[in-house]
Amino acid sequence: MDEEFSEEDKKIVETLLKNKKFVTKKALKIIKEKNLLERVLKLNEIIINENILERLQEREIKIERNREKKIAEEHDVDFRIENTEIKHRERKVSDFVSYFNSKFFLLQQMMIKRINPISIANIKKTANDEISLIGMVYDLRTTSTGNRIIELEDPTGKISCIVTNSNSELFEEANNILLDEVIGVKGIFKNNYLYINEIIRPDVPAINEIKKLDVPLSCVFISDLHVGSIDFLEHLFNKFIKWINSKEAEKVKYIFVGGDLCVLPETLILTKKGLKKIEDIKIGEEVLTHSNRWQKVKKVFKREIDEEVCGLSTDSSNIPDIILTGNHPVWATIRKNRYFSVRGMPSWIPAHQLSKGYSLFNIRTEEPFSSIKEVEFSDTPKQDKIRSSSLQKKVKLDKDFLTVIGLFLGDGTVKLNKKRGTVSFYFGKRKKNAIEIVERWARKLKLNLLVHQQNNLKMMYINSKPLAKFFSQFYKNKIKDIPEFWLNLPLEQFKWIVYGLVLSDGCFEKRKIGGRVRINNTSINLLKKIRLRLEFSGIYTSLCLSRGEIFSKFGKRISKTKNYFELSFSNETTMPILELFGFKEGLRRNPREFRESFFYSLKKLKKNIKQKYKGFVYNLEVENDNSYIANGIILHNCDGVGIYLNQEKDLSIKSYEKQYEYLAELLAKIPEHIKIIVQPGNHDIVGNQEPQQTLKETALSKLQNIEFGTNPCSVVLNKNFRILMYHGYSYDDIIREMPKIRQEGYKKPCLPMIEVLKRRHLAPSYGSSLVIPKQTDDLVIKEIPDIFHSGHLHTVCLENYKNILLINSGTFQGRTKYQEMQGHIPHPGIFAYVDLQTRESKLINLN
Structure with missing residues (x-):
């Protein structure tokens, strides 16, 4: 091709040739300048010249002039998103204090005009009088007589309140109280209990006048697309795209999309x-x-x-x-x-x-840990020049054998090659107990034990390749370790390994009350595993880094120092270990035990x-x-x-980046005059902690008509029409904890939505969602919404609560295996349509 053609010209010509089209030089220039390549490829012409391109452009201009503008294109209103501010930093205790105080005081202010509360600290001054107070629910329990106890707290103290089962309506209300919600109560205080006769919640006030826009605009609500899942129903979403481009959707100005990682290998x-x-x-x-x-x-x-x-x-x-x-x-x-x-x-x-x-x-x-009765060795090879020990094929795993394993972990080494193997122990003269145990164990197994004394060090050798092979599992790359197999022994066996470690590489001391045991070792992984195994048996230890002098095998002091680690324990829970050293006295109570669950x-x-x-x-x-x-x-x-085993069975698109790129392609088919408001959910890339940050860093940001919201967020139209968006991660916990909606909550998702409005909090129980503690609680519903939109539950609802329109917008994902197991039936391909001028609403089914 002539040198006057650029690389771009060459690419255009090559593309046309592949599609069996030929182009003139003047037409090529027009195609490049006016970006007409895609439209030219759709023509039935073989020879593309400037006359054909002129007719093509005239036809498009005529179509554009004759196209009737949609109503939504001719009208606009003031629009803003109120996002939650999220700052990434390390959280401190003071953040939790501020968070709970903020929640309490915000919700207290919503109720204070309806009741005349007193503080819990002043309640004892009002015995036998009817009083009111506002508190956060600290604890809930049922007495043996079937009454309900609600423990409330405020910044001045705590009080136990009783709801008797004689009042069935009030008792049912008490059974549906959630931990951490803020409530008001009225009742009579006597015998250090407040006997409740009324429960008050912040709740939203009834809205007398339904707000409407003065322009003919409408909006639709969708959620839980799950693009990239094998269960994503793309054919239904394409139907939605077709509908949004149709005459029926000419008033649609807004689409609200309610959205929907790891540990190291040695863990x-x-x-x-x-x-x-x-x-x-x-x-x-x-x-x-x-x-x-x-x-x-x-x-x-x-x-x-x-x-x-x-x-x-x-x-x-x-x-x-x-x-x-x-x-x-x-x-x-x-x-x-x-x-x-x-x-x-x-x-x-x-x-x-x-x-x-x-x-x-x-x-x-102790359930998963099972005892081992014997150890099996491989066949002993023929005797070599070095006097070798002969082992039985199976040896009983008694407390002496287990103690010797502990002694080896502290003061043992092993040498192993193709021909022979040697197990060695090195003990100072003060470690008489350790020496006696090794000698007794060697006699039981009929092993040839060689002993050599030099200065203050006693060196003990056993020449046996099967034995060396056995002990090599505790000595990988010249570093002491204990395989998971031995960590899975029950405490009655495992404690003897710990006993051997203390005798060889540790010390113990008696005190006036109880005692203290220490294990010193240079292998941090060994001590961490020992510690972990003891914790499952309720034995609590302390692990720290120390520095100390080290000695040669012959007792000679080496001047340099080396880091080692110390595992120590001394409290009441360690009695199974301490008893091996003769400690019988009562010890102080373990301060770390969690009192509420054994x-x-x-x-x-x-x-x-x-x-x-x-x-x-x-x-x-x-x-x-x-x-x-x-x-x-x-x-x-x-x-x-990321990538997990058999991922291809569950994902059609394997990376988050490509999932969002494909979603952007789908949303690009929506007309540009329609604003798409997108917020994240618990399956999105931004993490599960709430408030969740926006999806602005994804491929969706390439779209010109997209707006990004946090989870939760509010969209305000015409300065006073408020749409609250919350994905709904806390609804699972609310349905599970509230008996009155437990059966119907997943079928009727508006039920948990009503409960959060009553409590004026999107996640009433701390821990029902992954909440970020801040100076203020951003999940408190401060402003009353006109529309409340959620997703997450994959079922559809359209309901009115005190003139607030509640919408849960279903999903575009089919029924998953997990939902089948739970008995949940999703409602895919159904979305909500709201006329903002008349406030009429309906569900549209694409199925």
């Missing part, structure tokens, strides 16, 4: 068969959840990252118990504060928000260490629950991001 997960690395977990294996139930693993997620991660340490050292991505939620609580006590129940908090003052949860259990234990967070990590991270999805236990800490099985 140990508690399965029904014991502790196991997360990278080795298989689908179908059972793991223990925070509700103390065994549930099957549904999916295993795996993705590669290069980002900052969080190391959570429950000791005053830089030794993390677990390392995980910043957005991964952890079950945690703050038990005390100086100003307004926060309920001691846990909630899901993203790792990057955790700081000193939180306590992390674990579960005490199977939980608490670990106070000391540090959240931020560090860079490049590599793979993993996550699990669990059936019928939302958690699993990793390294002794309860984690949320939040939605996985």
Whole structure:
């Protein structure tokens, strides 16, 4: 081709040739200047010249002139989005104090005019008088006689209130109270209890005048598209696109879209068969959840990252118990504060928000740990020049054998090659108990034990390749470690390994009350695993970094120092270990025990260490629950991001970036005069913590007619017409905790929406959604909406509550396997249409 043609010219000509079209030089220039290539490709002409292009442009101009403008294009009103401000920073105890105080005082102001409340601190001055007070629900329980006790608190104190079962209507109301909601009560105070005769909620006032716009505009509401899922019903969404471009949708000005990640590979997960690395977990294996139930693993997620991660340490050292991505939620609580006590129940908090003052949860259990009666060795090879020990094929695993494993972890080494193997122990002269146990154990197994004494060090050798092969599992790359197999012993066996470790590499001391045991070792992974196993049996330890002098094998002091780690325990829970050292006295009570649930234990967070990590991270999805236990800490099985096993079976588009790119392509088919207001949901890329930030960083930002909202957010039209948008993540918890809507809540999604309006809070119970604690509670419903829109439940509702239009807009996703298991029936392809001038509303079914 001639040199005067540019690269762009060449590409246009090549494209036309591929489509069996030829172009003149003048026509090529017009195609390039006026960007007509796509339209030319649709022509039936073979030879493209300037006359054909002129007729093409004239025809398009004529079509444009004759096209009747849609009504929505001719009208406009003032439009703004009120988004929630989200600042990313580390959260402190003071943020929780401010958050709960903000929630209390905002909701108190909504009720204070209807009742004349007194503070809880002043209630004792009004015995036998009818009083009113406003409080946050701290605890709920039922007495043995069937009465309901509601424990309320305000900034001045707490009080227990009683609702008797003799008043059936009031009793039913009391049974549907949620933890952490703010209520007003009236009743009589006597015998240190307030006997309630009326319960008051903030609730929204009745709206007398229904607001309307003075222009002929309308809007539609959709949600839960789930583009990228194999269950995404693209044919229905294409029907929606066709409808929005039709004459029927000529008044539509707005589309409201209510929207709808991980741990390191060495992390140990508690399965029904014991502790196991997360990278080795298989689908179908059972793991223990925070509700103390065994549930099957549904999916295993795996993705590669290069980002900052969080190391959570429950000791005053830089030794993390677990390392995980910043957005991964952890079950945690703050038990005390100086100003307004926060309920001691846990909630899901993203790792990057955790700081000193939180306590992390674990579960005490012995169920998955099973005893081992004997150890099997491989056949002994022929005798070599070195005197070798002959072993039986099976040896009983008694307390001496287990203690020797502990002694090896402290002061043992192993040498193994193709021909022979040697197990060695090195003990100082003071370690008489350790020496006697090894000698007794060697006699039982009829082993040839070689002993050599030099200075203050006694060296003991056993030449046996099968024995060396056995002990090599505890000595990988010259670093002491304990495989998961041995961590899965019951406490009655495992304590003897700990006993051996203390005899060889530790010390113990008696005190006036009880005692203290220490284990010192240079292998941090070994001590972390020992600690983790003991915690499942309710034994609490402290792990810290120390520095000390080291010695050669022959007792010679080496001048340089080396870091080592110390595992110590001294409280009441450690009696199964302390008893082995002769401690019988009563010890102080364990301060970390969680009083409200016998199977939980608490670990106070000391540090959240931020560090860079490049590599793979993993996550699990669990059936019928939302958690699993990793390294002794309860984690949320939040939605996985990235590649997981068998992902192609569940996703048609495998990456979030491409999912949003394809969604942008679909939404681009909507006419540009229609504003699309999009907010995120719990399956979107921005994480689950609420308020959720906008989706502005995705491919959707390429669209000119899109507006981004946080979750929650409010859209205000014509300066005073308010549309509240909240995805609805808290509705699952509300349906589960409220008996009166438990059966119908998923079928009639307006029921939980009414309950949040009554409470004037989008997530009344702290922990029902992943809430970010801030100076102000952004989930309080401060302004009364004209329309309240939600999604999440995948079912449709259109209802009026006190002249507020409630809309749950269904989904464009088919019925998933999880929904089948739960018995939920979604309503795909149904959306809500609202005429903003007349306030008439209807559901449109695309099926």
